[in-house]
Amino acid sequence: MTIYDLVVTGGMLVLPGGPVRADLAVNDGRIVALGSGFRGTETVRADHLLVLPGLVDPHVHPIHAESYRSASEAAIHGGVTTTLHHLYVPPDQDPVAFFETAVPEAEALSLTDFAFHVRLNDLHRTQHAIAELVRRGSPTFKLFLAYGARGIMVQDDEALLAMQAAVAAGGTLLFHAENGPLTELLEGQAREQGLTSLLDYFATRPAELEAEAVQRLLTMVGLSGCPSYFVHLTCRASVRLVADAKLEGLPIHAETCPHYLLLTAAEAAGLGPRAKMAPPLREEADREALWRALAAGLIDAVGSDHSAFSPEEKEGLASVFDAGYGVPGIATMFPLLYDRGVRRDRVTLARLVDATAARPAEILGLADRKGRLAVGTDADFVLFDPEEDFVIDDTSERGNAYYSLYSGWSGKGVVRSVYLRGEPRLVEGELLDAPQKGRFVRRGPAGTAIDPRPDR
Numbered sequence: 001m002t003i004y005d006l007v008v009t010g011g012m013l014v015l016p017g018g019p020v021r022a023d024l025a026v027n028d029g030r031i032v033a034l035g036s037g038f039r040g041t042e043t044v045r046a047d048h049l050l051v052l053p054g055l056v057d058p059h060v061h062p063i064h065a066e067s068y069r070s071a072s073e074a075a076i077h078g079g080v081t082t083t084l085h086h087l088y089v090p091p092d093q094d095p096v097a098f099f100e101t102a103v104p105e106a107e108a109l110s111l112t113d114f115a116f117h118v119r120l121n122d123l124h125r126t127q128h129a130i131a132e133l134v135r136r137g138s139p140t141f142k143l144f145l146a147y148g149a150r151g152i153m154v155q156d157d158e159a160l161l162a163m164q165a166a167v168a169a170g171g172t173l174l175f176h177a178e179n180g181p182l183t184e185l186l187e188g189q190a191r192e193q194g195l196t197s198l199l200d201y202f203a204t205r206p207a208e209l210e211a212e213a214v215q216r217l218l219t220m221v222g223l224s225g226c227p228s229y230f231v232h233l234t235c236r237a238s239v240r241l242v243a244d245a246k247l248e249g250l251p252i253h254a255e256t257c258p259h260y261l262l263l264t265a266a267e268a269a270g271l272g273p274r275a276k277m278a279p280p281l282r283e284e285a286d287r288e289a290l291w292r293a294l295a296a297g298l299i300d301a302v303g304s305d306h307s308a309f310s311p312e313e314k315e316g317l318a319s320v321f322d323a324g325y326g327v328p329g330i331a332t333m334f335p336l337l338y339d340r341g342v343r344r345d346r347v348t349l350a351r352l353v354d355a356t357a358a359r360p361a362e363i364l365g366l367a368d369r370k371g372r373l374a375v376g377t378d379a380d381f382v383l384f385d386p387e388e389d390f391v392i393d394d395t396s397e398r399g400n401a402y403y404s405l406y407s408g409w410s411g412k413g414v415v416r417s418v419y420l421r422g423e424p425r426l427v428e429g430e431l432l433d434a435p436q437k438g439r440f441v442r443r444g445p446a447g448t449a450i451d452p453r454p455d456r
Helices: 068-077 095-109 128-135 156-169 180-192 198-203 207-224 236-247 258-262 265-275 284-296 333-342 349-363
Strands: 003-009 012-015 018-021 023-027 030-035 039-045 050-053 055-060 080-087 113-119 140-144 172-176 228-230 252-256 381-391 410-420 423-427
Touching: 012 349, 018 349, 050 349, 055 068, 055 349, 068 080, 068 095, 068 423, 080 095, 080 140, 080 410, 095 113, 095 128, 128 156, 140 156, 156 172, 156 207, 180 198, 198 265, 207 228, 207 236, 236 252, 236 284, 252 284, 258 284, 258 333, 284 349, 333 349, 333 381, 333 410
Parallel strands: 003 039, 012 050, 055 080, 080 113, 113 140, 140 172, 172 228, 228 252
Antiparallel strands: 003 023, 012 018, 023 030, 050 381, 381 410, 410 423
């Protein structure tokens, strides 16, 4: 009888069709068999547990208070084994050179496997980088239609140039869709009027300005045929636009984030700058539309949009407009979505796992090795207790986050253990500092898969 390196036995494997009672066998860091009766040099018991594929978070920010190390620690606690980082290339630097420096820096620190979405602006100058970065195994790029005052907003002509270059090279573009000039006009007016609260900030970035930007980008997708991915959609108007565009056959994908599924603007009002993010939280009708779209697959993926700040960047400021943009959430994302989603019949377990693992892996070029429990994929898996109680406090987001939006919330569903390429990273809730760190994952052009094994 074959003796495998590792056998996981007694659990329910969460496969695309739903949970199946089966065992999992691992050799050389890859899944090599699913079934029963396996023998292993090492055996992991998963009785009464769900065995999930390692989650793939398509939207992580290892900046501000967070580093590649601390962000990956938070990710592991949340069952995330592959992080796609938004690489914030300074506006005056060459994207290719910056990327080449970032890869070894992240490999030295990260506990998760990772890839990058390279931020581009000034496309008249930087569009050449798209083809070169695709050749170097990094085919996804982030563009902002907002934040003109910070020097990173792209104009419509730049967005179309990027789409044309991406189509030619086999790239995929990710878009932050808000009407930047109008949000800045409204913010300026609010500041002049002395408005300082979180709800005042939310009012400067209304849902209409998100939907308008989505519509504008969809027009450009129709002209170019560029595979495009809309990050952190928040509102029912955007959902309707995405649904119509998908029916028309446009090559688009949509993401939302846990905070838009879990909180409304009114519920978060008392959190002040801690709940400042862009786009902002919306209304109850928007939240329910997002849940329905997630359940139906119109929203393809859920990304944490994890971004941690120091207290000085969020607290004690004269105005919410001076606080940092972003919230932590990677460590609590799956347990909260399981409790508020699966346990409340808003979404099936299979669809939630699809949206947090398989689907982002498929869209972003990782499906040949990440996001599924399947023969030939990396042995990334999570032991999840669906019945264990949790209570969130301000330490629950891990990493360098100093608060949680969900402090005081309780529910059921706890990440117990996490394995990356067959090696333990978290065991019974305790983080292990494994000697082997995470790896940069090379990806092929959009719509293709590459075998990364010879060079990893």
